[in-house]
Amino acid sequence: MLLRNIDQSFGLCHDTGLVVTQLVNHVLEAKVISSINIGEKIFIPSLSLTPFDHRISFQFQYKQFPMVISFVMKINKSQG
Template sequence: MLLCNVDQSKGLCNGTRLIVTNLYDNNIEARIITGHCFGDLAYLPRMIVEPTDKTIATKFRRRQFPVTVCFAMTINKSQGQSLTNVGLYLRKPVFTHGQLYVAVSRVTSKKGLKVLILDKEGRSSNTTKNVVYKEVLQNII
């Protein structure tokens, strides 16, 4: 998954998911698997990163690839994505307004949604706090 906007016109935006096809010393070859550029081949160079924190006395720079391995993602990172399978792990009800709706609405069909909810004692449950709509969790578990 991309961690920053590289080239929006080519579909290389923060949160874009990719499959790495080749690794080189200074760039990564990857196929885009989300968005309007689905299937396109992209080359991601090492990028120079400088901390923006003004409290650090020493300036330093490093070169790194703007990607991370993505086996899972936060609800916020999933916003705007359409996924065929979604596993939602709710170990505690800490939702801000609309977060549960975003999480459940990422999946393209009810069949592709799996939800694990734990109660205060860590046991499996079938209820959680929903800040937005009571209807969201009805008929899916």
């Protein structure tokens, strides 16, 4: 599931469901499962983030993917 808006015109917004198909050093390959472009293959780069705090005299930078692991459970109920 995406945590940030990457490309709103393509439907890659916050809470878009994805299935990761391949992991590379700085890129994720994923398939869209919940958006207007279901089934499309996309590539998501890692983002460089630099927090800023006046209390410390140095800056650091870290990289992360704008995704979080989520699990889905599908329940089919029928009455009979």
